[in-house]
Amino acid sequence: xxxxxxxxxxxxxxxxxxxxxxxxxxxxxxxxxxxxxxxxxxxxxxxxxxxxxxxxxxxxxxxxxxxxxxxxxxxxxxxxxxxxxxxxxxxxxxxxxxxxxxxxxxxxxxxxxxxxxxxxxxxxxxxxxxxxxxxxxxxxxxxxxxxxxxxxxxxxxxxxxxxxxxxxxxxxxxxxxxxxxxxxxxxxxxxxxxxxxxxxxxxxxxxxxxxxxxxxxxxxxxxxxxxxxxxxxxxxxxxxxxxxxxxxxxxxxxxxx
Amino acid sequence: xxxxxxxxxxxxxxxxxxxxxxxxxxxxxxxxxxxxxxxxxxxxxxxxxxxxxxxxxxxxxxxxxxxxxxxxxxxxxxxxxxxxxxxxxxxxxxxxxxxxxxxxxxxxxxxxxxxxxxxxxxxxxxxxxxxxxxxxxxxxxxxxxxxxxxxxxxxxxxxxxxxxxxxxxxxxxxxxxxxxxxxxxxxxxxxxxxxxxx
Numbered sequence: 001x002x003x004x005x006x007x008x009x010x011x012x013x014x015x016x017x018x019x020x021x022x023x024x025x026x027x028x029x030x031x032x033x034x035x036x037x038x039x040x041x042x043x044x045x046x047x048x049x050x051x052x053x054x055x056x057x058x059x060x061x062x063x064x065x066x067x068x069x070x071x072x073x074x075x076x077x078x079x080x081x082x083x084x085x086x087x088x089x090x091x092x093x094x095x096x097x098x099x100x101x102x103x104x105x106x107x108x109x110x111x112x113x114x115x116x117x118x119x120x121x122x123x124x125x126x127x128x129x130x131x132x133x134x135x136x137x138x139x140x141x142x143x144x145x146x147x148x149x150x151x152x153x154x155x156x157x158x159x160x161x162x163x164x165x166x167x168x169x170x171x172x173x174x175x176x177x178x179x180x181x182x183x184x185x186x187x188x189x190x191x192x193x194x195x196x197x198x199x200x201x202x203x204x205x206x207x208x209x210x211x212x213x214x215x216x217x218x219x220x221x222x223x224x225x226x227x228x229x230x231x232x233x234x235x236x237x238x239x240x241x242x243x244x245x246x247x248x249x250x251x252x253x254x255x256x257x
Numbered sequence: 258x259x260x261x262x263x264x265x266x267x268x269x270x271x272x273x274x275x276x277x278x279x280x281x282x283x284x285x286x287x288x289x290x291x292x293x294x295x296x297x298x299x300x301x302x303x304x305x306x307x308x309x310x311x312x313x314x315x316x317x318x319x320x321x322x323x324x325x326x327x328x329x330x331x332x333x334x335x336x337x338x339x340x341x342x343x344x345x346x347x348x349x350x351x352x353x354x355x356x357x358x359x360x361x362x363x364x365x366x367x368x369x370x371x372x373x374x375x376x377x378x379x380x381x382x383x384x385x386x387x388x389x390x391x392x393x394x395x396x397x398x399x400x401x402x403x404x405x406x407x408x409x410x411x412x413x414x415x416x417x418x419x420x421x422x423x424x425x426x427x428x429x430x431x432x433x434x435x436x437x438x439x440x441x442x443x444x445x446x447x448x449x450x451x452x453x454x455x
Contacts (some may be wrong), residue, residue, distance in 0.1 A: 011435045015342060019346065020415045042332065049438060049447045051335040053410055054297060054342050056391035062295035067307055070316040074283060226314060228351045242324050 009039055023206035030246055059163045065066050122127075163235045164252035165189065166197075173255045179228035185235070185253065190217035197243045199223055200251070202232040210243050269326075269332035275305055276323040283320060290334070294341050301345045301411055311348060315341045342410070349413035394444040401438030 009032045015021050016029045033039050040107075160171030160183070171185040183199065191197050199212040212223050225233070234251035237243045268289065274282030293443050294315050298307065298308035318340060324414045395403050408422060420430040441447075 011431060013411075014434055014438050015416055015431075019343065020409070045442055045447050046438060047331065047339060048335055048444045048446060050342075050410065051331075051338045052391060052445055052447065053406065053441070054338050055293060055334065057296050057300040057411075059292055060296045060299050062291040062312065063305075063309060066312060067284075067291065067294070069309075070287060070313050071280070071284065072319050074280065075319045111360055114391060175436075226318070228347070 001220060006036070006039070009036075010042060013043050015051075017046050019207060022117065023208070026207075027246075035243075042239070043101070072114055106250050143187060156164075158255050158257070160185070160233075160235075160255040163254045164250075165191075166235060166252040169253065171255070173233055173257070175257075180228055181225040181227060181230060181233075183223040183233055185221040185223075186219065188221050189219045191215045191237065194239065194241060197221075197237050197252075198236050198238045198244055198247070199225075200234045200236065200247060201225060201227055201230050202234070203229040204231050205229075208246075210245070213238070213241065213243055216240055230257050265332050265334075269328040272323055272326045272328075272333055272336075275320065276326065283323075286319070286333075287316060290337055293334070293338065295331050297338070297341055298345060301349065301413075307348075311345060312341075318344065344351040390445065394441050397444055398437045398440055399433070401425070402440070405433040406437050406441075408425045409434065 009029060012021065012025065012029050016026060021029065032044060157172045157174040160173060162169050162171060166185070166188065168189075169185055169187045171183065174182045174184065176182065188197065196213045196215050198210055200208050201211050202208045211225060211227075214221065233255050234247070235253035236244070236247040236249060236251050238248055268286070271282045271289075275286060291312075295308060295312045298311045298315070299305065300310050302311060319337060323338065330336075331339070345387050357380065371439045395406075398406070404423065408419045409416070414422065416426055416430050416434065419434075420427045423430065425433075
């Protein structure tokens, strides 16, 4: 029976590595991986063979100008706000959510600014460079605790629900258009020795990915998310400083898009 | 491309420096792998402008995610390739969603337009020129095994979608992919390698 189970799991490793599994099935595979070093090695072999296939495409020289663009993008990225592990996991746990009142939500500077200024939604430019520059400007502005900079007509934001260790924190998820999002959290306490806060995104296929981790407490924590398909953003408290493969407990902050 | 142990150790060291915020190390890493990332983007997106945008996004992700690289689990080449591949698959899938939604013009619409032509999908997926060792390994597979893996890796298709494209039952496609990958691993000798030595 156990042999059959392992064989079934082996058959699921390739679609797992390719992100093809439904959340429930993906969680089953993850649980099996957690319990089996042998299966983990098998997954590494599948990923290695996949990388060999991918790397074998015909070589084309990258355009010289691309290097300048990349280095510029790195220099202007806001304090390396996002760390994204390669491992993507689909194990989503339902959470108790504490909805903030309108008064509490108003504390989120950007959300208030959007409402107070009576901004209306407009179609943002699809130019990716432009969006990146906007994301950087907004992130830096938020880190300074200032109001929205000029030219941010049309941004939409949602209030983040918090609980547990982040019960006293406030947050907003700001959509800049396209695949540019910013998660703002204010009043975040330090996670503690050997612990961290970790951010997860969930897409329309139910795929949950770990996209950022940090330890320090912050008056304002700004996390830039480059995702076109976001249905939910969550923050979990993890008993490790390394990127967790799955949330170890119910999220302490989350927002549905 | 197979790299020497010295090269792999150097790559891992660069990643440690990049994780610490060393822009010069990042530039060195870029010089080593820029062609690989761009080649993959071109092969999957088939549009130079989109490939450049996608490659730029991948490199920003590399900069931001360098701290999550684990040399015990994979080589830098494998890690970077996997990260780039996932980003490109995400782009392709979003393009497919846009086709279904029939929404207005957005970045990646060229990809969407390409993928809306179902008749071409199977042909496009097998129009991949592999390096010699992988080409000979792929030639050992049955046609259906090879097409299933190519559609999954280069087209971003799920097993259900591949079943539809090939006109085969889902269970059959699962078997094609599982057996095809197992055979590839045998031929390429992947199972004999330690991940950190790839």
